[in-house]
Amino acid sequence: MCFITNFLKLALTLGVLVLVVQYLRYWMESKQYVFNKEDVAKLAKQYAGQDPDQAFSKVVVELRRKYPGHILPDEDLQWVFVNAGGWMGSMCLLHASLTEYVLLFGTAVDTSGHSGRYWAEISDTVISGTFRQWKEGTTKSEMYYPGDTILHAAGDATSVQWSAGTWMVEYGRGFIPSTMGFALADTVFSTQDFLTFFYTVRVYVKALLLEANTFLTESGVF
Numbered sequence: 001m002c003f004i005t006n007f008l009k010l011a012l013t014l015g016v017l018v019l020v021v022q023y024l025r026y027w028m029e030s031k032q033y034v035f036n037k038e039d040v041a042k043l044a045k046q047y048a049g050q051d052p053d054q055a056f057s058k059v060v061v062e063l064r065r066k067y068p069g070h071i072l073p074d075e076d077l078q079w080v081f082v083n084a085g086g087w088m089g090s091m092c093l094l095h096a097s098l099t100e101y102v103l104l105f106g107t108a109v110d111t112s113g114h115s116g117r118y119w120a121e122i123s124d125t126v127i128s129g130t131f132r133q134w135k136e137g138t139t140k141s142e143m144y145y146p147g148d149t150i151l152h153a154a155g156d157a158t159s160v161q162w163s164a165g166t167w168m169v170e171y172g173r174g175f176i177p178s179t180m181g182f183a184l185a186d187t188v189f190s191t192q193d194f195l196t197f198f199y200t201v202r203v204y205v206k207a208l209l210l211e212a213n214t215f216l217t218e219s220g221v222f
Helices: 002-030 037-045 052-066 176-191 194-218
Strands: 079-084 087-096 100-107 111-114 120-128 131-135 142-144 149-152 158-162 166-174
Touching: 037 052, 037 120, 037 149, 037 166, 052 087, 052 100, 052 120, 052 166, 079 176, 079 194, 087 111, 087 158, 087 194, 100 120, 120 176, 166 176, 176 194
Parallel strands: none
Antiparallel strands: 079 087, 087 100, 100 166, 111 158, 120 149, 120 166, 131 142, 131 158
8 A cells, every 4th residue: 555655656746747847848949038049159259269358348248238138237247167077167147047048158277078968058159269079979079169159959968178268158048947956066066165156056046136127127017
């Protein structure tokens, strides 16, 4: 009797999880998004090859002009270390919601590791430096240079390598909370840099609050 009860509980739990996943998939396929990867890549490509600091400043200005209310203000922009998959980089989050994000990313040192496997599609446009990618199931890697855009499809996993001084503009679309486990795992279990953990969570919450405020304002609530 106990076995049957436990089996029914497990079946019910799995059934609920399947329904939740199916609903999330339907929601993400049918919702209207703020950004698209082509527009973000086109904007970033205009400044490829320039000094990264100057290029990033121009990208932020253009994004604020084109997407008012969706880019964090200057006082909330912060470069935060990212340790994941064995590599180390730094990111500056510009926008984030439950289904999208836009950020600046790169590294000042040579670094490499595992890309992670996400429930999200990610595209990166190189501003400076070089990026090498080795796709799962292949025997050769590909090198990308300033102006190139790299697409990481949902569910894919690759080996990734950045040369020192590589900086890029990144756009992600999917169920963004699902990426947080990989993005924060090394910080929690390896480096134990809990200040970086706090910075990461704090800026994501700020971005979510900005999106909520913009949605309510555009809906006429405020």
